[in-house]
Amino acid sequence: MRPRFGILKVFPSAGALAAPRRALHAVTCRADTRTSAPAQPAVATPGSSLKLSSYTSTRLLTTSTRLLTTTTTTPTSFTTMASSKAPRSSTLHHPPPPDPSLAPIENTLHLTPLPALGPGIYSNTQPSWQPSGARGVYGGSVIAQSLLAAQATVPAPLVAHSLHCYFVLAGNPHAPLLYHVDIVRSGRSFHTRTVQARQGGQCIFTATISFTRPVATGDDAKPMVTHSPLMPAAPPPEECENEPQIVARLIAAGRLDAATGAAAVARWERDPFEWRRITPPPDTAARDPASKTLLSWVRSKSALKDPGMHLPGLAYFSDSYFIGTVGRVNAAARRERVGMMVSLDHSIHFHAGPRTRVDEWILVEVECPWAGEERGFVRQKMWDRQGNLVATCAQEGMVRLRDGREGGDGAATPVAEREAAEASGKGESKL
Numbered sequence: 001m002r003p004r005f006g007i008l009k010v011f012p013s014a015g016a017l018a019a020p021r022r023a024l025h026a027v028t029c030r031a032d033t034r035t036s037a038p039a040q041p042a043v044a045t046p047g048s049s050l051k052l053s054s055y056t057s058t059r060l061l062t063t064s065t066r067l068l069t070t071t072t073t074t075p076t077s078f079t080t081m082a083s084s085k086a087p088r089s090s091t092l093h094h095p096p097p098p099d100p101s102l103a104p105i106e107n108t109l110h111l112t113p114l115p116a117l118g119p120g121i122y123s124n125t126q127p128s129w130q131p132s133g134a135r136g137v138y139g140g141s142v143i144a145q146s147l148l149a150a151q152a153t154v155p156a157p158l159v160a161h162s163l164h165c166y167f168v169l170a171g172n173p174h175a176p177l178l179y180h181v182d183i184v185r186s187g188r189s190f191h192t193r194t195v196q197a198r199q200g201g202q203c204i205f206t207a208t209i210s211f212t213r214p215v216a217t218g219d220d221a222k223p224m225v226t227h228s229p230l231m232p233a234a235p236p237p238e239e240c241e242n243e244p245q246i247v248a249r250l251i252a253a254g255r256l257d258a259a260t261g262a263a264a265v266a267r268w269e270r271d272p273f274e275w276r277r278i279t280p281p282p283d284t285a286a287r288d289p290a291s292k293t294l295l296s297w298v299r300s301k302s303a304l305k306d307p308g309m310h311l312p313g314l315a316y317f318s319d320s321y322f323i324g325t326v327g328r329v330n331a332a333a334r335r336e337r338v339g340m341m342v343s344l345d346h347s348i349h350f351h352a353g354p355r356t357r358v359d360e361w362i363l364v365e366v367e368c369p370w371a372g373e374e375r376g377f378v379r380q381k382m383w384d385r386q387g388n389l390v391a392t393c394a395q396e397g398m399v400r401l402r403d404g405r406e407g408g409d410g411a412a413t414p415v416a417e418r419e420a421a422e423a424s425g426k427g428e429s430k431l
Contacts, residue, residue, distance in 0.1 A: 176199070275296055310356045
C-alpha cells in the first residue's frame with residue numbers, strides 16, 4: 001500500500017522528498033513525543049472525526065521535520081539517530097489513564113490519529129499486550145484496531161460485513177503500531193478499505209475490509225433470501241464456570257500447579273472479556289477430531305458506551321486461542337508435542353451488523369475440520385442469546401511438531417495458559 005504523508009509537502013528540497021519511505025516509518029515509530037500532556041480521548045467510530053491535540057500534532061511535525069531535513073542521512077543512520085535520541089516505547093506519546101466511563105475493551109482499542117503524517121494514519125494509544133509465552137503482540141488487538149481505523153474513514157451508517165487479513169510478522173510489544181488506511185473504493189452500497197499495521201518501516205499485518213449499508217428490517221424490510229444454522233443446545237452462561245473457578249477446581253484436584261493457575265488467572269483479570277466454558281459431552285474424547293465442536297459463552301466485562309466499538313470488540317475476542325482449537329480436539333497437537341503454533345491468516349463475516357452487541361452474552365462454537373501439511377484450519381460461529389447468527393470466522397495457522405525447527409515468524413500460543421487448558425483434558429479453559 002502506498003503511504004500518504006501530507007507533511008512532505010512542506011519540503012521543497014528534492015532530497016528531502018526522496019527520503020526513503022522505510023526510514024520515515026522507522027522515524028515515526030521511534031519519535032519521542034511522550035513528553036507532551038496526555039492525548040485527547042479519541043475513539044474511531046463510523047462517521048466520526050478523530051482529533052489529535054495540537055501539542056501532540058506539533059511535536060510530531062517538528063520531530064519529523066528535524067529528521068527529514070537531514071538529507072544526507074541514510075536509512076541506517078535514520079534509525080540509529082532516532083533510536084539514540086528517544087527511548088523505545090510501545091506508544092508514540094504518553095498513554096492517558098483509562099477512562100472509567102468506558103468499558104475495558106474501549107480503553108484497550110483506543111486509537112490516536114496522526115494528521116501530521118497524513119490522512120488515514122493512526123497509532124495505538126495504549127501499550128500493546130503480549131500474551132505470556134507468545135512471540136509477539138496479541139493478534140486480536142491488531143485485527144480490532146485495523147477495523148477501528150478503517151471505520152473512521154467511512155461515513156455512517158456503513159458497517160463492516162467482511163474482513164480478511166494476514167499476520168505477516170510478529171508485532172513488537174515495545175514499539176508503536178502505525179495503522180495506514182488506504183481508500184480503495186467508495187461506492188453507493190459498498191466501501192472497501194485496506195489497512196497495514198507497520199512497525200519500524202515493515203508491514204507486520206495487512207487487512208482488506210468491506211463495508212456496506214445495513215438492510216432495513218421489520219415492517220420496512222424488502223424481500224430477500226434468508227437462512228442460517230441453528231444455535232446449538234447449550235446451558236445458560238449463568239450455569240457455567242468462569243475461568244478462576246475452573247482453575248481453582250483443577251488445582252484442588254491436583255491437575256494443575258499453583259504457578260500455572262496463577263498465570264491463567266492473571267490472564268483472565270486483564271482480559272476485557274469474560275468467558276464461560278461449556279464442558280463437552282462425555283463421548284467427545286472418543287470422536288474423530290474433525291467432528292468435535294467446543295462451546296463457550298463470552299461477553300464484555302462491562303457495557304460499551306460507543307456503539308461503533310461492538311464489531312471491533314468482536315474482532316478482538318475472535319482471535320482468543322482460535323488456532324489453539326487444533327490442540328483441544330487432537331491430542332497429537334498437545335503442548336508437549338508442539339514446537340510452534342502460530343496464526344497465519346484470519347477472516348470474519350459480520351452477519352448482524354449494527355445489531356451486534358458484545359456486552360451481551362454470545363455463544364461461540366469452534367471446530368477444526370482439517371489439519372495437515374504442518375497447518376491447521378479452524379472455524380468459529382457466534383450466536384446471540386436469541387439464536388441469531390452474529391458472525392462466522394475462519395483461521396489457518398502453522399502447527400509444527402517439535403523437531404528442532406522452532407522459531408520463525410508469528411505469535412505462539414501462550415504456554416502457561418495452554419498448560420492450564422490441557423491439564424483439564426477437555427478444553428474447558430483457554431489455551
